[in-house]
Amino acid sequence: MVNYRLLDPEKLEYLTVATVEELGNGQRKLLDIDGDPIVVFNIAGGYFAIADVCSHDNGPVGEGDLDGHAIACPRHGARFDLRTGKALSLPAVVDIPAYPVRVVGDEIQIGLPLE
Numbered sequence: 394m395v396n397y398r399l400l401d402p403e404k405l406e407y408l409t410v411a412t413v414e415e416l417g418n419g420q421r422k423l424l425d426i427d428g429d430p431i432v433v434f435n436i437a438g439g440y441f442a443i444a445d446v447c448s449h450d451n452g453p454v455g456e457g458d459l460d461g462h463a464i465a466c467p468r469h470g471a472r473f474d475l476r477t478g479k480a481l482s483l484p485a486v487v488d489i490p491a492y493p494v495r496v497v498g499d500e501i502q503i504g505l506p507l508e
C-alpha cells in the first residue's frame with residue numbers, strides 16, 4: 394500500500410514539518426525526511442502530503458502545477474491525486490505514496506509509517 398492515509402493510526406509516527414503560519418493557502422513545502430523527499434501542500438485549508446518522486450522517471454513531481462487536488466509532474470506531465478497518490482494520467486501508471494497530515498495546535502504534522 395502506498396496510500397498511508399489508509400493505515401491504522403497506531404502504525405504511524407507523526408513528525409512536525411511546518412507551522413500553520415508558514416504554510417498558507419496555496420503554498421507547498423519541500424521536505425527531506427531521513428533522505429526521503431516529501432512535499433506538503435495547503436489547498437484551501439486542507440493539508441496533503443505526497444512523495445516528491447514521480448513514479449514515471451523519478452521527476453520532482455512536488456514542483457509541478459496544481460489543478461484542484463491534482464498535480465502535474467513538470468518533467469513529462471503525468472498527473473497525480475494529492476489526496477491518494479493515485480496516478481491519474483500517463484506516462485505514470487504507478488501510484489506514489491500519500492501521507493496523512495494533521496494539525497496539532499499550530500503545527501502541521503505528517504504521519505510516517507513505522508518500520
Ligand code: FES
Pocket residue numbers: 447448449450451452453454466467468469470471484485
Ligand atoms: S518523470 Fe514525471 S512524468 Fe516523467
